[in-house]
Amino acid sequence: MPPSATFLASADSEALVFRAEGDWLLATAAELDRRLRALDLPNGRQVTLDLAGIGRLDTAGAWLLKRTDKELAARGNAVALANVRANLAPLLDQVWTHGAGTPLPHPVPAHHCLSGFVARIGEVTLRLMRRVYSMIGFGGRVAVTFAELLRHPRRLRLPALIGQMEQAGVDAMPIVGLLSFLIGIVFAYQGADQLRRFGAEIYTVNLLGIAILRELGVLLTAIIIAGRSGSAFTAQIGTMQVNEEIDALRTLGLDPVEVLVVPRVLGLALTLPLLVIYADFMGLLGGCLMSWASLGILIPTFLDQLRSAIGEWTFWVGVIKAPFFAVIIGLVGCYEGFNVARSADSVGRLTTQSVVEAIFIVICADAAFSILFTLLRI
């Protein structure tokens, strides 16, 4: 049998004969497809599909035969099969009865033209508004559950809470400490470099103290925790959603918000301020060592200058923001977790989304705090 397939049309008085020869397989389908499409099909004739010369046949080959049959019939030809070998009959039968399958086009994204683009902007805006709406709703539910727990403190899950505090807080200490320390060093170095030109090296300490205590310590920690814990919340709750564990909780009479969300959000709200204090300390330590190394400012001098630079509120302005940021990160992380559809794909997508959203909202909130503190003249 020839390895490839051929296709002959021989005019025999009235009736036309199509001869299919060789192996009609997936491996030869591309070539066959090309030949079949190049063919000039007759109209309104008597056509016989002669399969005597067919060697091996698989579904793809059978489909090509069926397609030819269909196309011929559509042109008003009377089509008949001839010389079907017994061992090919079941497969041909299968494809003939089922193989009328027409591929349906995939829905094409509509934003390729201008009107599609505008429609997409509207779509995204509406979706965003719906999200904000439902996120606020989720926050409200958590708040109500939390208020109820305050009235019945025994229902608070202490082991879960402490576990969350350990995971979000203690386990994050190495990375938060190291990064704060490095930022302190970088800041001291850059500040010293600029301020030296004015002979005002000592003000490096003021720069460091205010920047780290007011903004950098808390913002840096919040961003690290959003990446570390916020994403973990989404992934954990999302995976539980995929496994129907959330539904199982509900049917067992447990409130998923009470069991899963409150310990996470509360744990984060309790640990983030502590982490911020720790980050402040590590940042100042890095700055202090760098000032000593590059400017020769001794530690007692550094501390004296620091004391004179910072007001009584400077430290608290940073720390007070921490629980708010923690609640934002926790709520966004859990909210996105509950949004997971039942596929692994969506766990990944929403985890990314939760981190980006949390960081975005944290920075917006930080800006709002700045305005607030300016108004309060702190």
Next chain:
Amino acid sequence: MASDADDFVIGVHGLVTRFGAQTIHDGIDLAVRRGEVLGIVGGSGTGKSVLLRTIIGLQRPAAGSVEVLGRDILRVDDAERRELDQRFGVLFQDGALFSSLSVAQNIEVPLREHFPVPEPLMAEIAATKIAIVGLPDDAGPKFPAQLSGGMRKRAGLARALALDPEIVFLDEPTSGLDPIAAAEFDRLIGDLKASLGLTVVMATHDLDSLFAICDRVAVLVDKKLRVGTLAQHLRDPHPWIQAYFHGPRGRAALASEQLPPAADPASAARLDPAVSS
């Protein structure tokens, strides 16, 4: 083709599987003939899926050899493995469809990888497979998350059949399906076997499937495999096999297969030497 009886497509010899200190299989031998449907049964945790995964080459055994389509699956190089991958298909327990791709795209994955044909033809072949496994036309653009469990299994089967393999491995094909869907799935596998000349190896818990479509059954007991026809297993004195095939469910399946519709318990017992003695 030579005589069907000794044309073996799978040969397993002295297979030993261990997880840590736990031995799952202790010297398993199995030979699967071309064109037969072999059912693998066994209690939960006896390693049915592990055996399947070992034959496919996803799991390395502690000892023994596995030969699939004349090649030692434990010693194939990458090129041989690629060639072998085209000749068998696998339906995983829950379909294992790629969740980020639509059903049609799932079926096109192996086509694209092994036989890149023009795009329109690819779509037509995918649509043909979708129709052959009994899915409606509009299932093609749907994503796995939008399908029911039964449809996911059919879609998984369509992907397993994408390259017209010689062997398909099915891991619990009817679990989680309602009896009607399960019976339809059995019939589908029977039809496909007849039309495509498939060899089918399936791990299953479904007694109805065993009675309906399996030519031979391999039972995993005591870390060994006992292979035989159903009639042979029905006579096997091993207590687990007795309990399995002659329990209430086994008897019901047996009755529905072999007896006239109005079967009474007495006639079922007559068929069943262990119970009547």
